[in-house]
Amino acid sequence: MTRVVSLFLPRWPTDRLRRKSGDASPPADAPLVMAGRTGRRRLITALDINAESLGVRIGMAVTKAQALVPGLIIADSDPAAETEGLTKLAFWALQRISPVVAADPPDGLVIDTTGADHLHGGEEAMLSDMIKRFAVSGVEARASVADTWGAAHAAARFLARPAIIVPPGEAEAMLQVLPLQALRLDSGTVTGLHTLGFETVGELLAQPRAPLTLRFGPELGRRLDQALGLVSEPVDPVRSPELVEVRKAFAEPIGAAETIARYIARLADALCHEMERRGLGARRLDLLFHRVDNSMQFIRIGTGQPIRDPKRLVRLFRDKIETVDPGFGIEIMELVAIMTEPLRDKQTISSLVEEPEADVSDLIDILSNRVGQNRLCRFVPVQSDVPERSVARISPLAPETGLTWEGDWPRPPRLLARPEPVETMALLPDHPPVWFTWRGVRRRVRRADGPERVRGEWWKRDAELTAVRDYFRVEDETGERYWIFRSGDGEHEDSGSQRWFIHGIFG
Template sequence: MSRVVSVFLPTLPTDRVRRADPSIAAETPLVVVARSGSKRWLSAVDPNAAKLGLHVGMPAAKAQALVQGLHMVDADPAADLAALERLTLWALTQYSPVVAIDPPDGIVMDTEGADHLQGGEELMLSGLVNRFRAKGLPARAVVADTWGAAHGLARLMTEKTQIIGRGKTADAVARLPLLSLRLNTETVATLRMLGFKTVGELAATPRAPLTLRFGPEIGRRLDQMFGRVAEPIDPIRSPNIVEVHRAFAEPIGAAETIVKYVSRLVAELCLELQAKGLGVRRTDLIVHRVDNTIQALRAGTAKPVRDVVWLTKLFNDRIEKIDPGFGIEKLCLAATMIEPLDDRQMVSSLVEATDVDVTSLIDVLGNRGTQRIYRLAPIASDVPERSVKRVSPVAEEEGRTWPTIWPRPVRLMHRPELIEVIALLPDHPPVSFTWRGKRRRVKRADGPERIFGEWWRRTSEWVAIRDYFAVEDEAGERYWIYRSGNGVDPETGTHRWFIHGTFA
């Protein structure tokens, strides 16, 4: 069964305008105005305008009279659609092989078999929403069994993310209003006049009278929402995507046959890439079944490649995940993330190479779902939690080295934990400290090592100070603790103590 994610961008038109014109102040109310003949109305409002009582559909003249200093921009549906297309192409490279535009304000993707690469559905949704918000685009996302259910819930919920369990679609959509069925406004208005308010009420009504009066559209939308009829997602494709495909006169289904044609498609794709001097970082295999459903497999690599044998192996390791159903009528192989790759001639040498290439191991682990493969790199910062960052395991060295003047703990905590300390101020090390309910008496200590705030980041760090101590308790365990402040001036910190790491 498919798992479909619907991403809703409620303020996409105004967000696009702000991104295109940074001179618009963040606190300025912004609206987008549509027109038809002499009529002008608000087609989109940002949160600032909404707080002032403006709403979609309000006459533009009335809105201008109500709010002084209102920033009004003419609607540009083509620009909105282009922005949505760019976001969809970005999501295609990051989250799933099957991603499509859900106009005018959404993205839909089938994440079956791809969510484990993001750490599961919960982490995938939260990461997706946070990345959109980092781009200045508030978003809401829902994952459900069907496109219709995810679409309706995403546009009517108040939370940022929601996960509808497998088989729970009927209960989740029963109370949704009729607008969530993606019917035209005239049909919805007529249904309301007849007394229908929710999807559940409409679904419980005999189908024949509805079809006789409204045609088959209501029944089709209900079946799509409840999963009785498949609603395939046609993946978006960019002109820059290199793609090869193979259609079959007779459907195929045997694993050996699938492997044979996948290997042929990989060879064709590598030839296309070689002709363009490109390598692939992310390759998607799209499987079109005869029952009008789509399955997809994604293979990623740590660096650009066009090795036929290696790419074939990455897909063959996961062929068993393909369910051919009643047969496969088409296979497509697309390079959705490509980078330049030059052919390098191997230089003969009497000395064996000493560098060990671990990228194949990284590729295997990554395609099995161990997506969080990274290495740590130093950053020029005295603040411990800012002095390290995660980088790609094959990223090039930047020339920075780890500090060696003062010892650093093997394990640095994600967040410093508050402890209770007995110590003589201002510069003496702790005599004892209590951490996680256990009191530890300090036997040896070294410090203080004073670290100052980074004043160029924010004004609150101009006078901020931390005094770090490396301490050892009676059991021989060593800890890295610090006091916030210099022990004298309250302006430098709270003078509370924290544990920040543990030594081996």
């Protein structure tokens, strides 16, 4: 089922102006409005949260707003620049979220995320990440996802929540209580419907279509059908002449998986040839399928490093062919490299002494595209005596950091996400425990080694100035070995809670 995200930027004109102005931007707490002309009148067209809290409203005359708010900062509205800015945001979303993205002037984006949400941890995580990224950039954003563009557009603008997920099949129930403006109708149609006593979308849905169409034209019925998914509303994705892309139009629509795979190979060959000519390698690619019913399907793959090997690309795409629904047939296929990096050919040097390094990048690419790039990582050492801080996650193909774990004391191969408390008894403060109870099971200690004292990193936090941990390696009667520690030195209260914890398990 199709899933569409509508990203709403309620204060885009003023947010864009502040970002563009940089250091010359008005103070963050200063009221800022944008003004434009309607005939001879100069009216407020956009405003920030500061101006709104002081009583300024969109459509208010500039002279009235100035009288209401002394010191009001007024800038000229620039719709063309605002639309251009939305297009740039669409290119950003094209690379990071989905291959089907378009600007939705005057205040948002529309993104077809069908089949792409799992790459971002699900719809909730995807919307949350988008909103956070815009907030960091100083742009207020709200986002919603629904079965149709119209439903997502309405939810983002008329439901007062930052992120809204409309479950599949529930668009009509959501639309019932929304005002007529949620249908993206022109102001004249909305005014006419209000005159007849209509206030909500649900009231329109309960009425016969013919009289409404006769009075207001076909646009009203079309918007209703688009919001309900009865009429398709495809997203025309943004494209840049700088993108490397190839396409194939078919005289007769295709639909068989074998046929699709054959043409993927041809497109991959053509794309790699073009990238070789430009000295580029692909990091992220989109394969788009234009169906005869004017809808679109797509496959997105990513690679850990720039490549232009047709066989590798074909292998990654073939793994996802089963996710494509050809419908009544595919009439156009497009292969686009939306993220590229410079790539030079490497010369293979033969050696009779050294074995060539194993290349696992192909395996990593396959796994990344199956389970999500964010779910793959490798661990590297970090210079820290505190065990949970001595390791970090990096990309599987990131270069080596050159660091190693130092010290003579062994570390367990399995470190718990956080230390878990245990019940135990030790005969003396510097002795290992005689027994301990962890997760409901009591274990008697047969052998032990320690203590290894780890002190807090006082240069990071004052609370760790006197913090101490005493670690022991212990073995129970069954031969299982554990890494446990006491928080504190067993004597001084300011060194820790004196409680015992388990932190790791030895293989």
